[in-house]
Amino acid sequence: MAATTLDIRDVPPSERHPKIHDAFQALGSGETLEIVNDHEPKPLFYEFQAEVEDFDADAYEVQQRGATEFVARLPKK
Incomplete structure (x- = not known):
């Protein structure tokens, strides 16, 4: 399964969800x-x-890799 990584830690909070939705689509x-x-x-x-x-x-996963680093996998059907 191919994966695209998007690091949003430096993205302003108000821009995060739209950016994530665009990348998912x-x-x-x-x-x-x-x-x-x-x-x-x-x-x-x-x-x-x-x-x-x-x-x-059902296939969503999240992993904490540090105090301020979480990696979530959002699979597309």
């Missing part, structure tokens, strides 16, 4: 968007689950 079916964030993106998960039909919520 650019993916092909079966690909994954990997987000590197400074906090656990639980609100983003709920937003995608409710609003993005192609989001595979």
Whole structure:
């Protein structure tokens, strides 16, 4: 499964979700968007689950790699 990585730690908070949505929409079916964030993106998960039909919520994963580094994998159906 192909993955695209998007590090949003330096992106202003108000620009993060639109940037993530755009990157996710650019993916092909079966690909994954990997987000590197400074906090656990639980609100983003709920937003995608409710609003993005192609989001595979069952295959979503998040891993904490440091005090301020979280990596979330958002797979596309």
